[in-house]
Amino acid sequence: MLRYSAKQLLNMALTLFAVSFLVFALNELSPGDVTRKILGPYASQSQVDHLTREMGLDRPAIVRYFEYMGRALTGDFGDSIYYRQPVSTLIWDRLGNTLLLAAISFAVIVPLSVLLGVLAGMRERGWFDRAVSVFSSMCASIPEFAMGVFLLGIFVVWLGVLPGTSPLRADSGWAIWMQFVLPVLVVTFYDAGYLIAMVRSSMVEVMRQPYIRTALLKGNSFRNVVAKHALRNALITPFTVILLQLNYLVSGLVVVETLFAYPGFGRLMLEAALAKDIAVLEAGTLIAVSVTMLTQLFGDLGYMALDPRIRV
Amino acid sequence: MSDKLHPIVERAGREYADGKLDRREFLRIAVLLGVAAPAAYSMVGLSAPAMAQGAPKKGGTIRLGMRVQDISSPHTYSWIESANSARQTLDYLAVTGIDNVTRPSLVQKWEATPDLKTWTLQLRRDVKWRKGRQFTADDAIWNLKRVLDDKTGSSVVGLLKGFILSEFDDGQKDAKGNPRKSVKLWDANAIQKVDDFTVKLNGQTANLAIPEALYHYPLLICSPEDGGKFGIGSDGTGAYELVEHEVGKRSLYVATKTPHWSGMGPNVDRFEIIDLGDDAAAQVSALASKQVDMIYQGAISTLPTVERLPHVQVNTVDSGYTAVARTHPIKPFDDKRVRQALRHATDTEAVLKAAYRGLGKPGEHHHVAPVHPEYANIGFMKQDIAKAKALLAEAGHPNGIDCQIDCRPQPDWELLAVQTMVEQWKAAGIRAKINVMPSAQYWENWTKVPFGFTTWAHRPLGTMVLGLAYRTGAAWNEAAWSNAEFDKLITEAEGYLDVTKRREVMAKIQRIMLDEGPVVVPLWRAVFNYSDKKIKGYKIHPSIYIDIKDLWIDA
Numbered sequence: 001m002l003r004y005s006a007k008q009l010l011n012m013a014l015t016l017f018a019v020s021f022l023v024f025a026l027n028e029l030s031p032g033d034v035t036r037k038i039l040g041p042y043a044s045q046s047q048v049d050h051l052t053r054e055m056g057l058d059r060p061a062i063v064r065y066f067e068y069m070g071r072a073l074t075g076d077f078g079d080s081i082y083y084r085q086p087v088s089t090l091i092w093d094r095l096g097n098t099l100l101l102a103a104i105s106f107a108v109i110v111p112l113s114v115l116l117g118v119l120a121g122m123r124e125r126g127w128f129d130r131a132v133s134v135f136s137s138m139c140a141s142i143p144e145f146a147m148g149v150f151l152l153g154i155f156v157v158w159l160g161v162l163p164g165t166s167p168l169r170a171d172s173g174w175a176i177w178m179q180f181v182l183p184v185l186v187v188t189f190y191d192a193g194y195l196i197a198m199v200r201s202s203m204v205e206v207m208r209q210p211y212i213r214t215a216l217l218k219g220n221s222f223r224n225v226v227a228k229h230a231l232r233n234a235l236i237t238p239f240t241v242i243l244l245q246l247n248y249l250v251s252g253l254v255v256v257e258t259l260f261a262y263p264g265f266g267r268l269m270l271e272a273a274l275a276k277d278i279a280v281l282e283a284g285t286l287i288a289v290s291v292t293m294l295t296q297l298f299g300d301l302g303y304m305a306l307d308p309r310i311r312v
Numbered sequence: 313m314s315d316k317l318h319p320i321v322e323r324a325g326r327e328y329a330d331g332k333l334d335r336r337e338f339l340r341i342a343v344l345l346g347v348a349a350p351a352a353y354s355m356v357g358l359s360a361p362a363m364a365q366g367a368p369k370k371g372g373t374i375r376l377g378m379r380v381q382d383i384s385s386p387h388t389y390s391w392i393e394s395a396n397s398a399r400q401t402l403d404y405l406a407v408t409g410i411d412n413v414t415r416p417s418l419v420q421k422w423e424a425t426p427d428l429k430t431w432t433l434q435l436r437r438d439v440k441w442r443k444g445r446q447f448t449a450d451d452a453i454w455n456l457k458r459v460l461d462d463k464t465g466s467s468v469v470g471l472l473k474g475f476i477l478s479e480f481d482d483g484q485k486d487a488k489g490n491p492r493k494s495v496k497l498w499d500a501n502a503i504q505k506v507d508d509f510t511v512k513l514n515g516q517t518a519n520l521a522i523p524e525a526l527y528h529y530p531l532l533i534c535s536p537e538d539g540g541k542f543g544i545g546s547d548g549t550g551a552y553e554l555v556e557h558e559v560g561k562r563s564l565y566v567a568t569k570t571p572h573w574s575g576m577g578p579n580v581d582r583f584e585i586i587d588l589g590d591d592a593a594a595q596v597s598a599l600a601s602k603q604v605d606m607i608y609q610g611a612i613s614t615l616p617t618v619e620r621l622p623h624v625q626v627n628t629v630d631s632g633y634t635a636v637a638r639t640h641p642i643k644p645f646d647d648k649r650v651r652q653a654l655r656h657a658t659d660t661e662a663v664l665k666a667a668y669r670g671l672g673k674p675g676e677h678h679h680v681a682p683v684h685p686e687y688a689n690i691g692f693m694k695q696d697i698a699k700a701k702a703l704l705a706e707a708g709h710p711n712g713i714d715c716q717i718d719c720r721p722q723p724d725w726e727l728l729a730v731q732t733m734v735e736q737w738k739a740a741g742i743r744a745k746i747n748v749m750p751s752a753q754y755w756e757n758w759t760k761v762p763f764g765f766t767t768w769a770h771r772p773l774g775t776m777v778l779g780l781a782y783r784t785g786a787a788w789n790e791a792a793w794s795n796a797e798f799d800k801l802i803t804e805a806e807g808y809l810d811v812t813k814r815r816e817v818m819a820k821i822q823r824i825m826l827d828e829g830p831v832v833v834p835l836w837r838a839v840f841n842y843s844d845k846k847i848k849g850y851k852i853h854p855s856i857y858i859d860i861k862d863l864w865i866d867a
Contacts, residue, residue: 036755043390043467045787050388050465083559084382149593157600157617164597165588167562172586172603261587261594263561271560271589 001304005297012293016286020069023285027278028061034276038081055081068282078279082272087283091268095250095287097168098257098265102249104180105187110242113192117199118234122226124204132196139193148186148259155182165261183260187253191245199238206234236306243299251288372865373582374847376858377595378608380587382559386532386542387459387466393608395529396858400565400583401548402532405433405452406523408772410629410853412683414523417574418447418533418549428518428807435509439573441535443547448508454536456503456511462494464540466530469495470787475519476502518807520814524772529857551578551861560587565860577861595842599624605844609856612669612725618842628840630673631854632681632770632777635726637717637733637832638791640762644715648828649707655693655832656700657740658733663834667729671840675833678825679781680818682836683854684774685811688819693826700740712741719746719765720754729834730765759790766790770839770854774818775806782829791830798824 035051036043052058071078077087120132142150156164163172166179206212207230215225254266261267265284272280304310376396383394386402406422408414416422421434439447459468460477469477473495482494497503504512513522525531534540535547544554551572552565563585567578586604588594592611598604600621610618610626618624637654639645660674673682680687704712719730727748734744749757758766771777779802780786784794798821805817825831843850849863 030752037752039390046462046469047388047390047465047467082382084384085559152593152597152600156597157621160601162601163603164599164601165594165603167586167603169562174601174603258589258591259593259597261589261591261598267589268560274590 001301005301008293008297008300012290012297015293016289019285019289020072020282021065023282024061024065024068024278027276027281030276033057034081034278037274037276068279072282077283080272080277080280082275082277083280087279090280091265091283091287094263094265094268097263098250098253101180101183101187101253101257101262101264102246105184105191106246106249108184108188109192109195109245112188113195113199114235114238116192117196117238118203118226118231120196121200121203121234122207122222122230124207129200132200136193136196136200139189140197141193142190144186144190144255145259147189148182148256151182151185152259167261168263183256183262186256186259187249191248195238195241195245198241199234202237203230203234206230209233232306236303239302239306240299243295243302246295247292250291368577368579368849368864369866370579370581370864372580372867373584374580374606374860374863374865375584375586375604376606376608377588377598377604378585379590380557380559380561380563380585383557383563384541384543386534387455387464387468387530387540389530389532390467392529392856395532396608396856397563397585398532398542398554399550399857400552400860401546401550401554402534402542403439403549404527404531405533406526408524408527408855410851412685412772412854414527414772417527418452419523419526422523424520424522424809428520428809429515431513431515431522432506433511433513435511436573437509439549441547441549442553442568443535443537445535447549449505449511450508451533451536452511453503453505455531455533456513457497458540459531460495460497460503462496468525468528468531471525471528472519474517475515475522476513478516520806520809521773521776524776527772529855549573551576552583562586572861574861577864579864580860583860596621599842599844602844605847606850606858607842608858610840610842611723612671615669615840623845624842625845626840626842627850627852628671628838629852629854630681630683631837631839632683632774633768633837633839633854634675634679634681634833634835635729635765635767636679637730637763637765637834639830640792641830642762644707644709644713645763645830647707649703650709650713651830652827653700653703653707653740654737654742655826656696656703657737657742658832658834659695659736660693660834662695662736663729663732666732667725668835668837672838673836675835676822677831677833678822678829679768679777679831679833680774680822680825681770683770684772684777686774686805686814686818688815688822690819690822690826695736697739700742704741709741712743714743714745715763716745716747717763717765718754718757718761719748720751721748722751725837726765726767733832733834759788759792764790775802775814778802778821779806782825793830795824795828798828 034057035048035055039047039051056064068078079085080087080090083090116132120129123129152164155162162181163174163179166183168176168179170176212225212229215229216222251266251269253264254270256262257264257267258270268280269284272284378396379393380397381391381394383397386398389395404417405419406414407417418436418439419433420436423432424430433452435447435449435452441447458464459466460472462469476498477495478498479493479495498516499514502514504514506512533549534542538546544557546554552567554563555566556562556564565583567581572578586598588598588604592614595607596614596617599607599618602623615626618626639651644650655677660676664670664672664674677693704710717730717734719726721727730746734746737744758764768777768781780788782789782791782793782798783802784799801817801821801824805814805821808814808817839852839854839856841852841856846865846867847863848866
C-alpha cells in the first residue's frame with residue numbers, strides 16, 4: 001500500500017508539471033494579449049507598449065515559463081497582475097471561502113442523498129421511490145444557473161426574505177449564515193439529484209440479491225435486514241461517487257460563485273482566465289489538479305477499506 | 313433673466329417662435345451662452361423642472377456595485393470605473409456636466425486667444441489639500457507635466473499630442489525592433505507658470521477642446537507629494553478619503569470633516585464600492601436584497617426585472633455611445649453608391665427597438681450625435697429600399713451584392729443590431745453573412761476586417777469623435793477612409809470656439825458623411841444605470857462619471 005501511494009504521488013508530480021506547461025501554452029495561444037486585457041479597449045497603443053515592457057512580456061514565452069516555474073518550486077507563486085497581490089495570500093483566502101461553502105454543502109448533500117436514496121431503493125417502485133426518482137432527476141437536469149436564477153426570483157425578488165449576493169460581510173445588511181442559504185441550496189439541488197439516483201440504484205441492486213431474500217425468509221425484520229445486510233454493500237459504489245463530488249465542490253462551484261458574487265476560488269479562476277492573469281491561473285490549476293488526484297488516491301484507499309476483496 | 317442677451321440667443325428665440333428651431337435645441341443654445349437654465353425655460357414659455365427633492369440631508373452610506381480595480385496610478389487609468397473611485401478624493405481642473413457643457417472646477421476661469429493656441433487657466437485661490445497645504449499653480453503644472461511625459465504612459469498624450477507635444481527619436485526600439493518615437497513638450501515654455509494661481513498652455517496648433525481634455529478621466533489632480541500614486545490615505549482636494557481598498561472585493565471612502573470647496577457636500581458619510589463581478593444577474597440580486605444602493609451600469613438583459621423592483625429607479629441619458637458598421641475602400645465598397653445603398657437599406661428606428669429596447673435615438677449615419685453641441689439637424693434619413701436597389705444597380709450590381717460582416721458576441725445588443733440590419737438589407741439585395749468572433753479576437757482585427765461592426769465610446773464633442781475615427785491616417789481610422797474635403801473641414805471646425813459657427817461647418821461634414829462616408833450608424837445608445845430611490849440628487853452622466861459629494865440620502 002505504501003508503494004502504491006508513493007507511485008501515485010510521483011505520478012501526480014509529473015501530471016502537475018505537464019498541466020502547468022499546458023496552461024501556460026494555452027494562455028499564450030489564446031487570442032488577446034495580457035496588457036490589452038488589463039488596460040481595456042480604450043487604452044492607447046503606447047499605454048499597451050508601456051505596460052508590456054514594464055511586465056517583461058516582450059521576452060520569449062519559454063524563458064518566462066521556466067523563470068516562473070523556477071520561482072514556483074521555491075514556493076513563490078508571484079504576484080497577480082489583476083489583483084495586485086501575492087498569489088499565495090489571494091488564493092488561500094478564496095480557497096478557504098470555497099472550502100467553507102463546499103463543507104456546508106457536503107454536510108447537507110451526503111446525509112440527504114444517502115437517506116433519500118436508501119429509503120427509495122429499499123422498496124423499489126413504491127410510491128416513495130417514484131416520488132424521489134422524479135425529484136432527483138428533475139434536480140439533476142436543471143443547470144445550476146437556471147436553478148439559481150429561479151430561486152433568486154422567488155426568495156429575493158418576490159418574497160425578499162434572503163440576500164441575493166453573498167459577499168460574506170456582516171455589514172451588508174444580512175447575517176452571514178443567511179448569505180449561505182441560497183448558494184448551498186443551489187449546489188445541493190444540483191448535486192444531490194445525481195447522488196440520490198446513484199445511491200438508490202445501488203440500493204435497488206443490493207435488495208435484489210439472493211442473500212437479502214434469504215435473510216428476509218429466515219424471518220429477520222425488514223428494518224434489520226436493511227441496516228445490517230444491505231446498507232454497507234449498497235454504499236460501496238456511491239462512496240467513490242461521493243468522493244468525486246469533493247472535486248466538483250472545490251473547482252466546479254464557479255457558476256454558483258459568479259451568480260451570487262461569492263468571493264471563492266471558482267470565481268477567482270474564472271476572472272483570472274478572462275484577465276489572462278497567468279500567475280493566479282497556474283497556481284489555481286495546480287491546486288485543482290492536486291485536489292482531483294488526492295481524492296482519487298483517497299478513493300482507492302477507502303475502497304480498499306470498504307471492500308476486503310480489493311487489494312492494490 | 314439677464315439684462316443683456318447674447319445676440320445668438322435672441323435670434324434663436326425668434327427662430328423657436330417661428331417653429332424653425334425645436335425647444336431642446338433652443339434651450340441648449342441659451343444655456344451654452346450663459347443664460348441660466350430656469351431663465352431659458354421661461355423664455356420659451358415653460359417652467360423649469362421643479363426641484364422636488366428638497367434640501368440635501370447629512371449622513372448615511374451609499375454602496376455602489378462596481379468593479380473594484382487596481383487604482384494605484386490615476387494618470388494611467390484606462391477604465392472609467394477606476395476614475396469613478398479616485399474621483400471622490402481627487403478633483404479635476406474642469407468638469408463636463410451631464411448636459412455635455414464643460415464648466416470650471418479647480419480652474420476658476422479659462423481664456424483662449426482668438427487663434428485658440430494659447431489658453432490661460434486661472435486657478436481657484438480657496439482650495440486646500442486635505443492635509444492642509446494650499447493648492448497652487450505648482451500642483452497643477454506638476455500634474456500636467458506628468459501626464460504629458462511619455463514615460464508616464466497616460467492616454468492624455470493622445471488627446472493633446474498635436475496641441476502641445478512634438479515627436480522625436482529617443483534612440484530606443486519597440487517590441488518589433490523598429491525605432492520608437494517618443495514625445496516631449498514642443499517648447500520649454502509650453503506649460504508656463506504666470507503666477508501662483510495662473511497657468512498658461514502655449515500650444516503649437518489651435519485646439520478648442522482644452523477644457524474637455526482637462527476632464528479626460530485620467531487627468532485627476534494628485535498631490536505631488538504622493539508622487540503620482542494613489543491609495544489608502546492619499547492626499548486630495550476632494551470630499552472623501554480612501555480608507556480601505558481590496559481589488560476584486562471592496563473600497564471604502566469616508567467624508568472629510570470640512571465642507572468641499574465647491575460648496576457641494578459632502579453629505580453622505582461613507583461611500584462603499586462593492587465588486588459584484590461581471591455577472592449581470594448578481595447585480596440585480598444585490599440591488600433587490602438592498603445589499604447595494606446603486607449599480608454602476610445597467611444591462612439590457614436585466615432591465616425588465618429591475619423595472620419591477622419598487623424601490624429602484626432606472627436612470628437614463630442619451631449619449632454618443634454607438635457602434636458603426638464600417639467598410640474598407642475595397643470592392644464592392646469602394647463605390648460610394650454601394651455605401652449609400654447600405655445606409656438607405658437600414659431602418660435605424662427598427663434597429664434601436666430590436667437591439668436596444670428603444671432606449672436612445674435612431675442613428676443618422678454621420679457619427680455626430682444629437683447630444684453633441686455642434687450637431688446640425690440636416691434631416692433624418694429614412695429607410696428607402698427602392699433607392700438602395702437603384703443605387704446598387706447603378707453601381708453595376710443589379711442582382712445585389714454578397715459580403716461578410718464581422719462582429720463580436722458581447723454585449724448582446726451588438727450582435728442583435730447586426731442581425732437586424734442584415735435582415736433589413738436583404739430586401740435591397742444586400743446579402744451579408746455574419747461572422748461572430750470572440751471579443752478579444754475582434755479587438756486584434758478591428759481595423760483590418762473589410763466590413764465590421766465596431767463599438768465607439770461617447771465623447772463630449774462631435775469634432776473629437778470624427779477627428780479620431782475618420783481623419784486621414786488617424787490611428788483609430790478603422791475604415792482607412794481618406795477624404796481631403798473632410799480633413800479640411802474637420803480642422804476648420806476644430807478651430808471655432810463658437811458653437812453656432814462650428815455647427816455650420818459640421819452640417820457640411822455631416823452631408824459628406826451621408827454622401828461619401830464609410831459607415832452605417834444604426835443607433836445612439838442611451839446610457840443607463842440603477843439606483844435606490846432613497847438616493848437624491850443623482851443624475852446619470854453620459855460617460856457614467858459618478859460624483860458622490862453631490863448626492864444625499866432621504867429614506
